[in-house]
Amino acid sequence: MAETKLSAEKRTEFGKGAARRIRRADKIPAVVYGHGEAPVHVTLPGHATMIALRQSNALLEIDLEGERHLTLPKDVQRDPIKGFIEHVDLITVRRGEKVTVDVTLVLTGEAAGNTVVNQELTTLSVEAEATHLPESFEVSVEGLQAGSQIAAGDVPLPEGTTLAGDPAQLVVVVQGAASAAQAEAELEGLEAEAGIVREESHSDDQGGAA
Structure with missing residues (x-):
């Protein structure tokens, strides 16, 4: 499966109001975690992420200010009526890992x-x-x-x-x-x-x- 590269930004604002502002800017709030590392809260580009997640078990390479994280979507939360992505949980994986x-x-x-x-x-x-x-x-x-x-x-x-x-x-x-x-x-x-x-x-x- 080909990897999709996405550029992310660290997220410092939290709560429903902050999430709405992020989505209005055509971005998606997300969290990256796994392998015992502390969770990292990020924002992802809205359109590119939406296209990538159309594919089941999409392999995403997240570029976070020069740090690269190979991830898989663990949970994708969507608006129940409009269907847009509200939040994404990404779990880190390693090459060769089962x-x-x-x-x-x-x-x-x-x-x-x-x-x-x-x-x-x-x-x-x-x-x-x-x-x-x-x-x-x-x-x-x-x-x-x-x-x-x-x-x-x-x-x-x-x-x-x-x-x-x-x-x-x-x-x-x-x-x-x-x-x-x-x-x-x-x-x-x-x-x-x-x-x-x-x-x-x-x-x-x-x-x-x-």
């Missing part, structure tokens, strides 16, 4: 006809070298029949990457597609359990009255 990260799973291909593919996991927890983190894993469902399953241990991983979670955890389950009648029967059963009574249509009776 780290555990969650990597996005992408399904490819088409399962057999009259089936439904349920993706049980959207990410896979793996251990890999900090400067060689995979961006995503492809999981093929091409031609899978109803009843097929893919577990975490079945996902092909690149050399140097090992599974960190439970290999038996299900990633994909392929089921037979229910017919319209089955779906309607299941819906009626759920409505009956919930005490919902459907209103009968009287359009035919009204239409026949003269």
Whole structure:
């Protein structure tokens, strides 16, 4: 994974008011920590950081007044409505160091006809070298029949990457597609359990009255 270089400035103001002023200046408040070092509070360039963090597990080289810190995003806080980045926690890493990260799973291909593919996991927890983190894993469902399953241990991983979670955890389950009648029967059963009574249509009776 290529490194993204970002120039940072030390931050001396704190609190909500200071954070708002930083964001109005198109910058993002952040903190850099890890390896037993004291946390360093910084500001990052807003637009460049936003673009860099579009990539999962982005490797960021932070240039802080001549000091370089190789980091990974640990936590990215976003505004729940507008979606802009409010704050970033960055953890320092070293070249050659193994780290555990969650990597996005992408399904490819088409399962057999009259089936439904349920993706049980959207990410896979793996251990890999900090400067060689995979961006995503492809999981093929091409031609899978109803009843097929893919577990975490079945996902092909690149050399140097090992599974960190439970290999038996299900990633994909392929089921037979229910017919319209089955779906309607299941819906009626759920409505009956919930005490919902459907209103009968009287359009035919009204239409026949003269």
